[in-house]
């Protein structure tokens with residue numbers, strides 16, 4: 001199907017883009033990688049009258065370290081993260097997410113910020129970034145503001161973005177050392193959205209788990225932090241009983257819904273299995289072992 005008719009703009013500056021978005025309000029949409037928006041327009045699930053393409057705006061493709069944070073500009077593509085040596089060194093959990101997202105053509109066009117703005121409950125970026133200290137910076141007619149990712153995504157496909165606003169970038173705190181993280185996703189077919197996914201980021205003190213963050217993707221309307229499982233593990237040394245308890249708490253934290261990808265029981269079970277795999281890989285990485293991305 002063809003999309004309904006729209007007017008296309010390709011501004012060169014953020015101010016110009018904000019002015020266009022403000023002028024056209026609810027009838028306008030930002031176009032970044034187009035990998036979610038264009039399919040929705042073709043299916044006529046979305047029908048914006050005005051498209052504001054941000055791809056010609058300079059300075060939005062950043063991927064750099066700034067002090068103790070990683071800065072990801074609005075035009076940073078999934079593939080940029082996947083290819084980055086810096087990211088592999090400081091946040092390999094993001095390298096996992098990049099190589100598990102969609103397929104190569106989608107990764108070459110789709111942006112991380114676009115995924116956050118889209119807020120798909122099964123999206124890999126909302127899921128993995130929820131395990132980290134992630135901020136979202138927005139520019140709009142009233143200036144710039146920064147919100148935590150947890151504040152920014154308010155529900156499935158719903159964010160704090162107001163008409164006229166653009167996500168200009170994300171920033172992710174670099175976790176304390178020795179630490180490690182891993183993101184594991186289960187998909188029905190290679191390149192598909194997750195049936196379930198789990199991200200784990202740990203900070204270790206020898207064999208003691210000093211801090212841990214556990215995020216669940218495709219297991220609720222937004223990414224979920226398994227807070228009770230985190231509390232159970234913090235300050236403790238691994239044992240079979242402790243890990244079994246943490247796995248149970250992860251399953252309980254999941255709020256999946258039944259769909260063509262699986263039943264509630266099946267997805268809860270997957271949450272536990274993926275948690276174990278992600279935790280093992282995260283601890284191995286914290287101990288300096290090379291661990292390849294897990295294709296579950």
Ligand SMILES: Cc1cc2nc3c(=O)[nH]c(=O)nc-3n(C[C@H](O)[C@H](O)[C@H](O)COP(=O)(O)OP(=O)(O)OC[C@H]3O[C@@H](n4cnc5c(N)ncnc54)[C@H](O)[C@@H]3O)c2cc1C
Nearest residue numbers: 030032033034035036037102110111114115117123124167
């Ligand atoms: C075949 C296929 C498979 C896929 N598989 C996966 C997968 O496995 N995992 C996964 O996570 N995703 C998957 N996706 C989605 C893909 O990752 C998209 O790239 C991503 O969800 C959106 O990023 P985008 O840059 O393409 O955004 P766009 O499609 O350009 O925009 C998406 C939405 O976000 C808004 N938006 C985009 N950028 C901004 C911004 N900077 N500021 C404000 N609003 C903005 C747009 O207005 C629109 O509403 C898949 C897509 C396809 C086509």
